[in-house]
Amino acid sequence: MACLYRTFSPPSMRLNSPTYFTLLLLMNIVLGVFVFHYGLSISYIDAVYFVVTIVTTIGFGDFNLAAAPLGIKIYGIYLMLSGAGGYAILFSLVVDRLIKNKLLEITGKKTYKMENHVIICGFGKVGQKILDTLLLLGDSVLVIEKNEETQIDLLQNQNIPYIIGDICQAETLTKAAVAKCKAIIFCTDNDLANLEGALTAQEIEPNVRIVLRIYDQTLARKIQNGFNLKLVFSTSTLAAPTFAQAAHDENIISTTRVQNEVFLTTKILITSQSQLDGIRFAELQNQLEVAGLVLYKANGRQIRFPQADEVLQGGDEMIVTISRDSYKTIKRLNKRKQ
Template identity: 20%
Template sequence: MLFLISLIVGTGGYVVLENYTLIDALYMAVITFATVGYTEVNALSVNGKIFTLIYIIFNLGIFAYTVSVLSTFLFEGELGRVFKNYISNREVNKLKDHVIVCGFGRNGAMACEELHKAEKEFVIIEKDTSVIETVPQDKKYSFVSGNATLDEILLEAGLERASTVITALPSDADNVFITLTAKEINPRINVIAKASETNSEKKLYRAGASHVVMPDRLGGIHMANLITKPYVIEFLELLNGVGDAKLELEEVSYAKLKNEFHNKTIKELDIRNKSGVTILAFKDDLEGFIFNPQSDKKIEKGDVLIILGTKKNLHNFNNHFIKN
């Protein structure tokens, strides 16, 4: 745009001051702009010489600005950031049934860490570019830079194709707004929202949130339970991967099991002896959650097993029971 403006100004100046034809004026503007040193069309008047001096200085300023912009792109990593954003946008456009994480603060970053461990595809919306730049390259997170409260940014993150939105912005009002927008654009989407204030919880549920998490409340309960139920908390920390004997919880649906294990009882599957994992609970379409299910409980279509074990136990379970 600056180059185009410069040519228009130069051409117009020579037409007005020197009465040049349009083609002669354009020729003078180009040779002056390019500083090639060709001979003028005609000898310049005093006003023409003053205009040419100012015009040359103006063009030198454009040249200096152009060099500084190119230097920023080449030497300060701007080109790399643009290319990274381009690649990230291409990857986002391929995603389906993914998770959109709004806000990469403390809670958002922890959510992304867990999703990354579980190999779940996700996209992060973050408006602070300095925060995006602090993420290590080996993480290979997909980012959309922008304000998550804007419809176009949510759509850029693939809201229409996503399965879940985690909104973890500092402002409860923003989280309510994102929940409303997400449910309006994609009514089937699952929304998990963060709340700081107690009265925001009901508003988020009314807006359509499936789950509302209050980190401050959970933190206070956790600290109190460290006093009242220390061993329970120690066990729960094992489930969260804290400590030497790390345990993991997994959910296994009927559809994931190999065909030969369909419509079999827990006793017939003999899961504990074959893999080492323990069945903690059973999700039945009719009865809901059943804790510590009986051995004669049959696994049928739509049912889900909640299992517990070490990483090795779960690996054995997957090899033996889960479809490839």
Template identity: 25%
Template sequence: MNKEIKSFVTAVILLTLSLVIGLVGFVYIEDYTIGDAFYMTVITFSTVGFNEVNPLSENGRLFTSFYIIFNLGIFAYVVSVVTTYIFEGKLNSVFKNFISTKEVKKMKGHIIVCGYGRNGKKACEELYKNNRKFILVEFNEELLFAREEVKNYQVVIGDATHDETLCEAGIEKASALITTLPNDAANVFITLTAKELNPNLTIISRASQEQSEKKLLRAGASKVIMPDAVGGTHMAQLIIKPYVIEFLELLTGEGSNELKLEEVVFDVFKDEFRGKSVRELDVRNRTGVTVVGFRDPQHGFIFNPSPDTKILRGDVMIISGSEESIKKFKTFYT
């Protein structure tokens, strides 16, 4: 439960408690009817100053005095919460969170991204660009709502190191988790927890320190990424092999003339294309894409496969081409 809902629930509880105390007090001390006691409770709580139903006894005046003092803080708190909901758009925020929670519960096979720092932001952008279902988990609510692009994401507000937060993000039905927190210990804890909740989960974790890599792998991470090391290597390669890096940037969508790499598993091919060789598929002439690699369970990755290589069960074909040619490939072959 986030802060807005907690504050609203607290205000309702305090308001209900105050009304009950007022009703019981006026009925018991002044022997009022329920209707008269309710009227007296409301005008006392709201401090509007209407006349009493009947003149109060000495005990009644004493009770009313303490009741007014008791309600001053409650009234101020309730008014502040209601004002926040109405004039600062919190009611709309809570409604969106409610709708988002319902959508999250329906999701299956999605990806969970923990943390919306520099790495988490990039991960979300890439997943969104490739139309992958994902849920962003972030503790800092102010950070989220300061970013315009977050409005397009499914968000769970909470601490990813807590079991209930991961469960709220649908960890049991997720296919993968990316944890990008700057604290290596937190990433280890999230990895351990996530793997316990979903043993089949693919986990990609960030690490800042080299010694954290082994700990994350032992905790259950599938891959560990060290952004600082990757960034330094990339910078050096720009000097050593500038054209290779430029070509790789084209493949990753960072260049000006964007190319794409795509993986196509055996199961998505139409029946008439399964078991066919690269030559028989003739993908380049038909669609314009190039088969750059294969991955089969026995031999692993095969770069630049021969024309006689066949697509068999368990294989993954890796293709490269423009977005248009890849769409054409998918339409024709899958």
């Protein structure tokens, strides 16, 4: 079996992959079935039963190798040793993998394979409020925090994945899967660290949506103009939910929670040749329970509280209040027909 393991497993996977080791043990069992089927002239089902009792060291005495040929006896000894030893090794590999992953997760050093998630860099008071808003919006969130003593227990209690590390290091952002994230928010108390982290994220993934917190309003404006960062906000003028809304969707203006349901006030630009192009506003109201606030027609006309018979056309932009689930539906309907 060791020979087979060296032959068929890549060097990088040897002795550290439960999957490969399980496959080899299964191959060993299948080989044993054929050996006993032809060597002892027993049925396949009896051969399977015999092999399983040998490798699991559970024998009932109904089958034995006392009268078997010498070669079969030798193979039976090999099967006993390889079965007992192999399963012991497999068990240790599985336990080692589970413990190692849990330790990496607890210590904040795990590398995550997430997609379409929002990364929060900095878990101070602002970061905690941003997290609450993102969870309200239904986003998957990962937190990066440099200080191990910062409210990490709150993340553990909510099963929020987190990384303990420097947001300015490419290695830390790579562990957080920044290349596949929906957006990344830099909201520490250090303006320079936020800026450096944002530039590092932009180097890794130029198209990533970056929401940057800068305390000084004048500096925020200069950074926005000088570093090609669209979503730069000053904390002296905006509250934490604004950062979360910008990360979730740049078209969202505000969020409101009524009992257990979340409502969004958002801008929607009607896409030409989409399912929304050419329908009456009444259809949106009936199907998705949309409350229209303002409709900006493509010809420049502005209509407050659009009437039910108003027809939507490509290029129109409307501001509506809508539930979170209905907003997902309306975004799908607003895609250009293939």
